[in-house]
Amino acid sequence: MADFDFNVIWSSLPFLWQGLQLSLWLTFLSIIGGIVLGTLLALARLSGILPLSLIAATYVNLIRSVPLILVIFWFYFLVPLVLGRPIGSFYSALIAFVLFEAAYYSEIMRAGIQSVKRGQIHAGQSTGLNYWQIQRYVVLPQAFRNMIPILVTQGIILFQDTSLVFVVSLRDFMTASSIVARTEGRLVEMYLFAAVVYFVICFSGSMLVRSLKSRMST
């Protein structure tokens, strides 16, 4: 124990904080984008319009059978080719996360939409609301509310997954910790610290999920 030097953490805090900000910002934007796109996919899948639901189902199944790290790579190399100019690692990573997470969020939203009772749809229909109005004002708000705990859980997984962006040389919290660990030669301290930070954030998330669940069941 005597060899441990935790001062290294203190002195590199600003650098680590920058990394953490990137991780959190990427998580936040990906959750928003993933839920929006995922909801659209879920609606397409349940629309009863065969080509639409087929496209959505294919997309979801395709994405869910490739590893995230591959998708991140793809977009890093693909997007500049398509657009004809580089857009930077952050945006290519963000696009990859949104497209990837949307597949998972769409499955969650699909379950949420199906959890809304049929009678609610009948009530909307009987007052003359059309299909999209019923989805927008009656079904989706309830689906979303029913699924909040699972959506947050998926967000925690997403946060952990942001550590993969090192492959496109983005400096997220994990990457920042590794850099400090290697340049200062304090591997044990830094990786211990990183673990603690991830644990605190994810554990708070789980506690939030738990309290949301118990509040919803009353």
Next chain:
Amino acid sequence: MISIENISKWYGDFRVLSNCTTSVRKGEVVVVCGPSGSGKSTLIKCVNGLEPVQEGKITVDGDEVTAKRANLTALRSRIGMVFQHFELYPHMSVLENLCLAQEKVLGRGRKEAVVRAEKLLTRVGMEDHAKKYPSQLSGGQQQRIAIARSLAMDPIAMLFDEPTSALDPEMIKEVLDVMIELAQEGMTMMVVTHEMGFARKVADRVIFMDEGAIVEDRPTNDFFDNPESERAEDFLSKILGH
């Protein structure tokens, strides 16, 4: 007002409705009764096109509900419907429940919708509960709100599907009172119910269904005093508790 001509409906191989024919004139109150599973809910859901039929024709106020190109949303906005389990929107306040379709379907402005909503809440005795959420209200209160929500659309007819059968006994009366008042004001109503007191009091006719068919369709007093079929007689003696 409502005309049902020879409709039949199947769920797969199962025939839920067979050759049902009846009509409801303007201002008439018709009670539909019959054993559970006899197709009562299905029949009234067909009237506003919530369920499609495979054979036959239904028209409401001259518009054909069963037409291929029927404008169902426009049609439905003119027919109110009240459900067994109320089906208020749980994520909206009482006031929002009453305003949503007024604004989105009828295109009423916020102010107009609120004025109409408040008037109807007063009418069903719920004016003090506009800001509450459905989960804060009793079943009887929720059903009165559901009736008000339908009335806010100024419907030309109202459909009720067992509006009191999910209620505790002490709340049945407050809902029936609202419905009786509505009937006496001349609303055209088709009511699935087992409340025979209500039927005797306000129904012009009673339809008795069994196994998807309309077995009897007669003036209220005739139905109660001498039911023609054995099945109706059986049903009545069970439900009236002898």
